[in-house]
Amino acid sequence: MMTPRERFMAALNGQETDRIPLFPLLMFLAADRAGLTYREFASNGSALAQAQLLVQERFDLDAITACSDAFRISGDLGPAEMVYPEDKPPYLRRPLITSQADLEQLGRPDPTRGRMGDRARAVAEMVKAVKGDVAILGWIDMPFAEACSLCGVAEFMLLMLDEPALAHSILAYIAEVVTDFALVQVEAGADMIGAGDAAASLISAEMYAEFALPYEQRICAAIHDANSLVKLHICGQTTHLLEQMVTSGADLFNVDHLVPLTKARDVYAAQHKCFKGNLNPVEQIMQASPERCFELARDCIATAAGTRYMLSAGCEVPAETPDEVFSAFCEAARSPSPL
Numbered sequence: 001m002m003t004p005r006e007r008f009m010a011a012l013n014g015q016e017t018d019r020i021p022l023f024p025l026l027m028f029l030a031a032d033r034a035g036l037t038y039r040e041f042a043s044n045g046s047a048l049a050q051a052q053l054l055v056q057e058r059f060d061l062d063a064i065t066a067c068s069d070a071f072r073i074s075g076d077l078g079p080a081e082m083v084y085p086e087d088k089p090p091y092l093r094r095p096l097i098t099s100q101a102d103l104e105q106l107g108r109p110d111p112t113r114g115r116m117g118d119r120a121r122a123v124a125e126m127v128k129a130v131k132g133d134v135a136i137l138g139w140i141d142m143p144f145a146e147a148c149s150l151c152g153v154a155e156f157m158l159l160m161l162d163e164p165a166l167a168h169s170i171l172a173y174i175a176e177v178v179t180d181f182a183l184v185q186v187e188a189g190a191d192m193i194g195a196g197d198a199a200a201s202l203i204s205a206e207m208y209a210e211f212a213l214p215y216e217q218r219i220c221a222a223i224h225d226a227n228s229l230v231k232l233h234i235c236g237q238t239t240h241l242l243e244q245m246v247t248s249g250a251d252l253f254n255v256d257h258l259v260p261l262t263k264a265r266d267v268y269a270a271q272h273k274c275f276k277g278n279l280n281p282v283e284q285i286m287q288a289s290p291e292r293c294f295e296l297a298r299d300c301i302a303t304a305a306g307t308r309y310m311l312s313a314g315c316e317v318p319a320e321t322p323d324e325v326f327s328a329f330c331e332a333a334r335s336p337s338p339l
Contacts, residue, residue: 004062005191008135012229012251012274014308020301021062021310022333023135023276024317025233025254029326030055032319037086042068043115045122052122053129059330062310063135065194066122066185070141070149073177075115077106077150095152100166103173111177111184119181120188127189135192137231138185142197143174143215150174153199160203160211167211175215179222192229192252195219201236201256208241213248220249235315242267252276257284257314261303274308279329281313286321290328297332 002010002018010017031041034051041048045066052064069089074096075082081093097103111117119139126136141149147170148156160167182193200212220230232250234241237258245253246267255264255277268275277300279285284296297311311333317326 003132004056004060004134005130005132008062008191008310011308011310014272014274020333022059022312022330023061023063023310024312024329025065025067025315026052026055026061027067027316028319029317029321033058038088039084039086039090042090043084043118045118045120046125048119049122049125049129052126056130056134059326060334061134061330063137063192064126065137065139066119066126066190067137067139067194067196068119070145070196072115072119073109073141073146073174073181074149076109076111076113079105092149095155096150097147097170098151098155100169103166103170106173108177108180111180116181116184120184123185123190124188136190137192137194138182138188138190139194139196140178140182140185140219142195142200142212142219142232143171143178144212145197145199146174146178147171148199153202156199157202160207164210171211171215175218178219182219182223183226186223186226186228190228192231193223194231194233195250196233196235198233198235200234200241201238205240205244208244213244216248216250224249239263246271246273252310254312255314257281259314261300265304265307265309269307272308274310275304276310276312278312278314281315281317281321285313285325285329286318288325290324293325294328294332297329298335301332 007017007021011021030051031038034054056064071090074080074092080096083093084090123138223230229251231252233254235256239259253275255275257278257280261278285293
């Protein structure tokens with residue numbers, strides 16, 4: 001029998017596995033099962049690591065991720081005003097960049113300290129605990145998503161139209177900081193860096209090609225140069241972006257439930273890329289019966305048969321998901337695969 005990490009890596013490389021790898025994204029569910037407030041989970045790397053290790057052992061997952069929120073870099077930029085709710089992810093109280101002058105006053109934070117360093121410590125603790133038996137992912141947000149966090153989503157969308165040169169200056173600055181953040185997690189032992197770019201689902205293919213994709217490619221190349229791997233996670237409706245996303249350089253792609261799995265399968269399989277997804281985490285997991293959830297998960301596995309695939313929801317599995325339902329979802333990966 002393969003170890004979880006062996007199974008994960010074999011699927012990535014198109015090699016035979018003993019079963020379908022199981023790799024759901026768990027944040028609120030992991031915090032809940034560990035008895036943590038979300039504030040504790042998102043602000044204490046040791047607590048995050050222990051919560052991830054707990055759900056890995058409990059549900060026999062093949063990979064776990066040091067993902068908690070999209071504001072790690074934001075929290076380490078000097079004038080940022082962060083809010084840390086007890087039951088929600090942290091966020092910026094107000095936009096940090098509204099002009100060229102704002103951008104120029106920002107330095108290049110030390111990724112070994114602050115909120116970035118805390119995530120790197122979570123990675124290191126998970127790596128130490130599983131001793132190479134489970135795949136461990138760090139987490140960053142790609143420059144486009146970070147720009148939307150630092151400027152405000154609507155504000156950055158307008159900036160791309162009204163002041164594209166400033167938008168690119170912001171993205172170039174963020175790309176340097178994101179690279180630093182990714183590499184400190186690689187140094188901590190991450191097998192792969194998860195990279196979110198959810199806001200990219202809101203823009204056209206033309207705008208994605210100009211403002212998101214080149215920076216994704218830059219980040220992927222830097223991580224590959226450090227001998228690590230990348231998972232690109234763009235939740236939302238990305239059917240119109242799939243043909244471009246596959247050129248980002250990422251090694252693994254998340255498929256949201258809004259995207260037809262057959263379409264994603266065809267795009268990624270044609271380029272020999274691994275993908276994961278795509279159950280609706282609310283309707284098809286949290287609100288489903290165990291039997292129905294198992295059936296839907298098996299449908300995904302059947303649709304992806306013959307390709308490089310891992311079982312996952314389209315995005316994060318909610319904390320409110322009953323254990324018996326989530327266990328049925330997990331069991332679908334352990335059942336004999338369809339031919």
